Amino acid sequence: MSENLETAAAAPQGLGDAEVPKTGGLYTLIERLREQLAYQPVLLGIVALAASAALTAASSATSGAIAEAQARDLRDSLAQVLPQGFADNDFLHDTVSIERDGKPVTIYLARKAGSVAGAVFKVAERGYAGEIQLLMAVGVDGRTLGVRVIRHSETPGLGDKIEAGKSEWAKDFSGKSLGDPAPERWAVKKDGGVFDQFAGATITPRAVVKAVKGGLMFFAGHRAQILGGSQ
Amino acid sequence: MSDKYGEIIKGGLWEQNVVFSQMLALCPAMAVTTSGTNGLGMGLATTAVLTASNILVSLIRKTVSSQVRIPVFVVLIASLVTIVDMAMNAWLHELYKVLGLFIALIVVNCAILGRAESFAAKSGVLASAVDGLAMGFGFTGALTVIGLIREFLGAGTVFANASGLLGPSFAFLEMKLPGYGGALLMILPPGGFAVLGFLLAGKRILDSRSARGAQADSAGCSVASHAGA
Numbered sequence: 001m002s003e004n005l006e007t008a009a010a011a012p013q014g015l016g017d018a019e020v021p022k023t024g025g026l027y028t029l030i031e032r033l034r035e036q037l038a039y040q041p042v043l044l045g046i047v048a049l050a051a052s053a054a055l056t057a058a059s060s061a062t063s064g065a066i067a068e069a070q071a072r073d074l075r076d077s078l079a080q081v082l083p084q085g086f087a088d089n090d091f092l093h094d095t096v097s098i099e100r101d102g103k104p105v106t107i108y109l110a111r112k113a114g115s116v117a118g119a120v121f122k123v124a125e126r127g128y129a130g131e132i133q134l135l136m137a138v139g140v141d142g143r144t145l146g147v148r149v150i151r152h153s154e155t156p157g158l159g160d161k162i163e164a165g166k167s168e169w170a171k172d173f174s175g176k177s178l179g180d181p182a183p184e185r186w187a188v189k190k191d192g193g194v195f196d197q198f199a200g201a202t203i204t205p206r207a208v209v210k211a212v213k214g215g216l217m218f219f220a221g222h223r224a225q226i227l228g229g230s231q
Numbered sequence: 232m233s234d235k236y237g238e239i240i241k242g243g244l245w246e247q248n249v250v251f252s253q254m255l256a257l258c259p260a261m262a263v264t265t266s267g268t269n270g271l272g273m274g275l276a277t278t279a280v281l282t283a284s285n286i287l288v289s290l291i292r293k294t295v296s297s298q299v300r301i302p303v304f305v306v307l308i309a310s311l312v313t314i315v316d317m318a319m320n321a322w323l324h325e326l327y328k329v330l331g332l333f334i335a336l337i338v339v340n341c342a343i344l345g346r347a348e349s350f351a352a353k354s355g356v357l358a359s360a361v362d363g364l365a366m367g368f369g370f371t372g373a374l375t376v377i378g379l380i381r382e383f384l385g386a387g388t389v390f391a392n393a394s395g396l397l398g399p400s401f402a403f404l405e406m407k408l409p410g411y412g413g414a415l416l417m418i419l420p421p422g423g424f425a426v427l428g429f430l431l432a433g434k435r436i437l438d439s440r441s442a443r444g445a446q447a448d449s450a451g452c453s454v455a456s457h458a459g460a
Contacts, residue, residue, distance in 0.1 A: 043295065043296065051307065051309075055313055058317050064321075066321045073328075
């Protein structure tokens with residue numbers, strides 16, 4: 001190990017320092033000022049100002065494109081939980097906000113020919129390693145239209161089979177409602193329910209089942225509010 | 232002069248490789264190398280930041296007094312990373328979705344401050360730019376190799392999702408070993424340490440062989456000289 005540290009320390013140094021600075025006068029002035037006490041705070045101030053200016057410029061140059069990209073992402077993931085051709089409105093801008101456990105939940109309304117046909121919203125539940133965030137779509141009949149994991153930090157290879165790209169598991173929820181299966185069967189098979197767990201990972205699917213069930217109960221509890229959603 | 236640049240390039244790519252020799256930046260190296268594609272992407276983003284920070288630090292090296300150089304460099308690097316982060320989010324959004332979490336981590340990559348402090352602060356602009364590129368590509372190479380090995384052993388794939396990073400024309404890089412589920416351990420952090428350990432040992436063997444070759448060469452046994460090179 002010490003060998004390596006030495007090699008690192010023996011980096012080629014001072015290359016180019018021998019060059020005569022082209023703006024000689026300015027550099028001698030700076031060199032004289034550089035050791036003065038007041039030089040340090042002024043320098044730090046200038047650097048901070050320049051950095052802030054650069055960040056402000058970069059932020060204003062990119063904010064439009066970032067907002068656009070995020071809206072596109074959201075539209076894509078919303079469209080993925082809804083069956084094809086389910087909605088004909090711009091559900092991204094057709095929303096109601098309902099409070100759940102003290103936090104507002106944005107509900108995107110999917111309409112067909114003007115009347116609400118389904119609602120899409122986010123649910124979250126604590127998984128094996130941190131929060132699992134899901135996007136779920138529920139039809140007016142109270143049946144799940146689709147469930148998709150949008151963020152999680154479950155174990156790769158074990159718990160990540162909840163992702164749509166890794167396995168078909170999340171499709172099991174489609175068509176399920178609070179009465180079908182019966183409430184006590186809303187669990188993984190190990191707990192006497194109807195949903196598969198994965199070999200080596202029970203906590204993750206258990207959390208997802210709980211989240212979806214909670215989402216359906218939330219929808220049922222606020223049905224009138226959601227369906228009468230603002231145009 | 233060209234000799235100097237040759238030295239810098241050789242140093243960055245092999246002799247002082249950020250990961251394999253300096254053993255810096257091991258945190259991002261372990262965190263992102265679950266696949267070859269992730270390693271490549273992280274390496275390229277780091278190369279961009281490292282080169283830009285080396286150039287900037289070299290440009291202002293005469294105006295920065297040694298007492299406050301560390302805060303100045305830190306502000307510089309943090310701003311650069313933030314700008315890269317925003318630019319990628321805006322214009323390379325697909326790539327950003329894969330690497331987004333790790334881009335911010337470049338700030339704490341000690342290799343960047345290390346190069347600013349030990350090289351760019353003492354060298355000319357061109358030499359610093361070359362050093363940034365060489366160190367960056369050395370880092371990229373190391374991350375890609377570790378990532379590929381872990382990905383192949385852990386998931387049975389090679390360069391999975393490379394077309395998402397490099398564009399659809401690179402889909403030919405993607406390979407999958409049929410019927411092999413992979414050893415999960417290699418994807419998890421211990422696998423990263425194990426792969427790094429074997430690679431370090433391998434580099435040591437190569438280096439000591441070429442050192443022996445060089446010794447033999449200077450002793451006059453010119454026949455054996457290139458055996459280890």
